[in-house]
Amino acid sequence: MIESLTGKVDHVAAGYISVQINGIGYKVFCPNPFVYRAGSEMTVYTYQYVREDILALYGFASRQERDMFMKLLNVSGIGPKGAMAIMAFGQPDQVACAIEEEDEVFLTKFPGVGKKTARQIILDLKGKLADFTNSMPVAGGLFSDDAFKEEAASQLDEAVEALMVLGYAKKEIQKILPELKKESGTADEYVKRALRKLMTV
Known part of the structure; x- marks a missing residue:
C-alpha cells in the first residue's frame, strides 16, 4: 500500500x-x-x-480527506467515483456531522447522491466517525490579523485561478466572492465552497 x-x-x-x-x-x-x-x-x-x-x-491533500474517502468506500453502493464526487464538494468534518445528525438534505446536495444513497450512508457510517467530528475547528477571529488576511487572500487567489481553469467565467466567480471572503481556508477548501455555491446560483 x-x-x-x-x-x-x-x-x-x-x-x-x-x-x-x-x-x-x-x-x-x-x-x-x-x-x-x-x-x-x-x-x-x-x-x-x-x-x-x-x-x-x-x-x-490531507490524511483526514483520504480517511473519509476510505470510509465512504465501505458504504454499500458507493465506489471510488461516487466517493470522489462527495470529497470534491465537502470537507470531512462537514460530511461526518451531516451523517451523525442524519441530515439527508445536506447529503443529497452532493452529485450522484439521492435520498436512498444518503440513507445508506447514514446507516453504514453513523457512530463510526468520531475521529472526524472531534477535530472540527473552532470558529472565530477570521481575518483579524494582517498575516492571516494575506494568507487567506493568497489561497483565495489560487482558488479563483482553479475555478477559471474549470471553465467558470469571471462574472460567475465575482458573484460569490463576497460570501467566500467571510471564511478563511486553504485553496482547496475555497474551491469546494465555491463549487457548492455556484451550483445554486
Missing part, C-alpha cells in the same frame, strides 16, 4: 495529476486537481484501489 507521494507535479488535468518521483510519473486521481500547480513540489496522501480490472491511485 502506498501511503503518500512527495514529488513534483508534472501535469494537471481534469480528474487527476501526474507526480514525478525519481523519473517515474504517478497518475493520481484527485477530487480537485486544479488546486495543484504544475511544477510545484507537494505531498499527496494516497489510497491504492485494487480490483480485478482496476489498479488506481487516489490522492488527497
Whole structure:
C-alpha cells in the first residue's frame, strides 16, 4: 500500500495529476486537481484501489480527506467515483456531522447522491466517525490579523485561478466572492465552497 507521494507535479488535468518521483510519473486521481500547480513540489496522501480490472491511485491533500474517502468506500453502493464526487464538494468534518445528525438534505446536495444513497450512508457510517467530528475547528477571529488576511487572500487567489481553469467565467466567480471572503481556508477548501455555491446560483 502506498501511503503518500512527495514529488513534483508534472501535469494537471481534469480528474487527476501526474507526480514525478525519481523519473517515474504517478497518475493520481484527485477530487480537485486544479488546486495543484504544475511544477510545484507537494505531498499527496494516497489510497491504492485494487480490483480485478482496476489498479488506481487516489490522492488527497490531507490524511483526514483520504480517511473519509476510505470510509465512504465501505458504504454499500458507493465506489471510488461516487466517493470522489462527495470529497470534491465537502470537507470531512462537514460530511461526518451531516451523517451523525442524519441530515439527508445536506447529503443529497452532493452529485450522484439521492435520498436512498444518503440513507445508506447514514446507516453504514453513523457512530463510526468520531475521529472526524472531534477535530472540527473552532470558529472565530477570521481575518483579524494582517498575516492571516494575506494568507487567506493568497489561497483565495489560487482558488479563483482553479475555478477559471474549470471553465467558470469571471462574472460567475465575482458573484460569490463576497460570501467566500467571510471564511478563511486553504485553496482547496475555497474551491469546494465555491463549487457548492455556484451550483445554486
